[in-house]
Amino acid sequence: MEDAKKVSKRTDAVANRARILEAAHSVFAEHGLDLEMQEVAAQAGPGLGTLYGHFASREDLLRAIVQSVIDDTLAQMRAALVSGADDPRKAFLALASAALHVQHQYRPLFAVIRDRRLVKLMDPSYAQRVRMQFLEIPKDLLTQGIQAGAFPQDLDQDMASVTIMGAFINAGNLLGKERSPDELAQQLTQFLLRLFTGQASPEISGDGFPSPT
């Protein structure tokens, strides 16, 4: 009985924390660094005391927002790579799709997340670590593709990585108002695969999704 109560309390705490972070995301997207704890508490529901129980200060909450957005972005892109592990062309489309969807999902947050004052709140090595994590994802895709013989062996992996991720991000920024994430993912994958492999991809069918093999 005592144990069941403990588990239920812990489950409540996890749910509360998630609800607070969700509210904090929306307040942060609206007000950026001017986010106020009272507004977050009002939107999340559980009261200012509970909020401070989870996040000891405004700075703590801001750090948790950044961390959760970055972690979720990386997780969605890594999951895409795993889902296409059997075929580099499928992995390419899955990664493009994940990158464009997550960018669409977090657009208002990405617009304020690079504020220098926010970067200063983080651990000094944080920004560099995140940059490396974002570079590793397209590099993993390229390594898979080179091993499978889909991409040339002598590809400059740093340049290829910044080009692939840059194309995803910039397409979302410049064309994301007119075209859906799925449409852009399909068009970019067609274009980039052709560029990187020197030929149109037979695995991508007319509707832009990998045909079952």
Added chain:
Amino acid sequence: MEDAKKVSKRTDAVANRARILEAAHSVFAEHGLDLEMQEVAAQAGPGLGTLYGHFASREDLLRAIVQSVIDDTLAQMRAALVSGADDPRKAFLALASAALHVQHQYRPLFAVIRDRRLVKLMDPSYAQRVRMQFLEIPKDLLTQGIQAGAFPQDLDQDMASVTIMGAFINAGNLLGKERSPDELAQQLTQFLLRLFTGQASPEISGDGFPSPT
């Protein structure tokens, strides 16, 4: 004499405005949307009265900051295209170099310029107009290159444009701490020209700058 005085007054006003904008850029990079008119006046020198003579409100000044950064960024990239108008490979390197240098120059400002509250201060059509202007620059490069026979005729120009500009921006963001703008411009140009033309570029010599032709 009267005319000379008028001209000199106008010259002073232009110089004052430029000095205020320069100070405003630095205050804005530090404080984002929390920029205070008094701090700008203190940094610029000419006093709060003169500041309000040039910018009737804080919002006016914020709008002018955005406009000046965007206009200068576009101008530097357009000038690069013009400087390489006789050779698409030279134009490519000049554009890469301008994009990476301007990004380096304005890095702290670009980190806060996408704040939604700032976007709301601008004319409703402003963001879309700027997006189109940023797409036009690589499109002009591609048109030049296709006409000169350097790039294939059937290139998807939208996808090629977001890929080129995205590669420049993302290289600056992810690798700009470790490599200089010139180094990145050279490496990206080598990589992308090879990708887009299907061959290493003979015009780019070992030091990364176009050899005289």
